Amino acid sequence: DLDRWRELQLPRMQYNQPATLTQSRTDVLTLTPWFAPIVWEGTFNRDILNEQFKSMNVSIGLTVFAIKKYIVFLQHFIDTAEMFFMVGHRVNYYVFTDRPNEVPKFTLASGRRLVIIEVIGYKRWQDVTMRRMEMIHNASMETFINEVDYIVSVDMDMKFTDLVGVEILSERVGTLHPGYYWSGRQSFTYERRSQSEAYIPGDEGDFYYAGGFFGGSVREVYQLTGQCHNAMMKDKNRGIEALWHDESYLNKYFLYHKPTKILSPEYLWDNGMGSPEAVLKKKRFLAVGKNSAAIRNK
Ligand code: UDP
Ligand code: MN
Numbered sequence: 001d002l003d004r005w006r007e008l009q010l011p012r013m014q015y016n017q018p019a020t021l022t023q024s025r026t027d028v029l030t031l032t033p034w035f036a037p038i039v040w041e042g043t044f045n046r047d048i049l050n051e052q053f054k055s056m057n058v059s060i061g062l063t064v065f066a067i068k069k070y071i072v073f074l075q076h077f078i079d080t081a082e083m084f085f086m087v088g089h090r091v092n093y094y095v096f097t098d099r100p101n102e103v104p105k106f107t108l109a110s111g112r113r114l115v116i117i118e119v120i121g122y123k124r125w126q127d128v129t130m131r132r133m134e135m136i137h138n139a140s141m142e143t144f145i146n147e148v149d150y151i152v153s154v155d156m157d158m159k160f161t162d163l164v165g166v167e168i169l170s171e172r173v174g175t176l177h178p179g180y181y182w183s184g185r186q187s188f189t190y191e192r193r194s195q196s197e198a199y200i201p202g203d204e205g206d207f208y209y210a211g212g213f214f215g216g217s218v219r220e221v222y223q224l225t226g227q228c229h230n231a232m233m234k235d236k237n238r239g240i241e242a243l244w245h246d247e248s249y250l251n252k253y254f255l256y257h258k259p260t261k262i263l264s265p266e267y268l269w270d271n272g273m274g275s276p277e278a279v280l281k282k283k284r285f286l287a288v289g290k291n292s293a294a295i296r297n298k
Contacts, residue, residue: 004056015045028279032206032262038176040264041281044167050088053166059090060169061148061218063136064156066097067121067128069295073156073288075104082109084160084284092148096135117143125296129211130246133229140222151221154268154285155212162266162284170261172216172224174254177247178265178273180208190251191242197231198242198252209254211247213268213285216260227253 024030024043031037037044062085066074078093085091093114095103098121106114119135122128136153144151150169180188185205191198215221228249235241242248266280270287 008052008055010048010051010055013047013051015047028264032258034258036258036260036262038262038264039167039267040279041266046163046165046167049166053089053169057090058150058166058169059092059148060086061092061094061144061151063094063096063151063153065128065132066095066099066103066156067119068098070156071097071099071102073158076159076288077156078106078114080160082112084162085164087163087165089166094139094143115143126241126245130232133225133232133246133249137222137225137229140218140225144218148218150215151218152215153213153221157288157290158212159286159288160284161286162282164267164284168215168261168263168267170216172220172257172260173214173263174207174209174259175213175263175268176265177208177210178268178270178275181265182276183208189244191248193240195238196240196242197235198248200252200255204255206255206258207262209251210268211244211250213263214250224253224257
């Protein structure tokens with residue numbers, strides 16, 4: 001919170017001076033028109049950020065859902081998170097699952113623990129993914145608010161392949177979807193039916209954000225997930241479901257509650273997407289291939 005930022009004092013450090021007349025990256029947008037940084041490799045100094053967040057004794061909650069067959073992804077997900085996610089900081093893994101007995105035993109680095117939150121497994125995969133909003137919302141005030149400062153919510157059919165650290169933390173955080181970061185807003189797969197709460201007209205929209213990676217302070221994540229869940233329930237009662245489920249509602253939310261920080265596709269990459277990669281200096285968090293038909297709805 002603000003008190004901790006106010007009291008923060010750094011030690012003496014040596015590093016390359018930021019050069020006022022030189023852009024750290026000239027090939028990508030690094031700041032939105034509302035002054036939110038877009039996080040690309042080369043735009044930040046991890047050592048400075050680590051000192052700042054370390055001296056605040058920050059703690060981070062990583063939420064993942066391992067419902068039904070997706071439990072098979074958990075082992076590799078946590079193993080790679082131990083190598084790359086928030087190394088040196090305090091981390092709680094919050095594993096939402098309907099199969100608590102199938103959660104493997106992990107040996108975690110110090111300052112890190114795994115918390116199992118038992119939830120029901122909805123029958124339709126669309127409901128599994130959408131209900132994450134409600135479940136995170138409820139856990140925010142029951143658990144997260146007493147235990148961590150920030151929440152990071154991600155998909156679990158993923159693995160960490162490079163560092164993902166405190167450079168991603170901010171009040172409200174969205175991530176550029178790897179399939180659309182070079183596209184114009186007309187090509188974004190926003191919900192285009194005006195009857196839906198997720199509707200975005202053709203002449204609006206900043207970015208296409210991924211449903212598989214968002215975060216923020218616990219209070220903000222509580223708000224975000226609550227609003228998205230309410231919008232989904234309104235639509236459900238009218239018999240409409242947005243095109244890309246929770247992702248569509250998240251995009252609507254971020255249009256009118258603009259993120260205070262945006263992560264580049266380095267933080268959510270899919271090798272199968274056929275996206276242009278020239279601007280990509282790191283792949284930090286990668287989709288592991290899956291046979292969707294076989295693994296969903298089982
Ligand atoms: N999920 C789950 N069990 C399911 C379907 C989905 O646990 O049967 C969770 C899981 O965390 C997954 C997320 O919901 O990463 C989003 O679903 P998915 O990854 O299939 O969506 P995609 O990335 O293919 O759009
Ligand atoms: Mn996924």
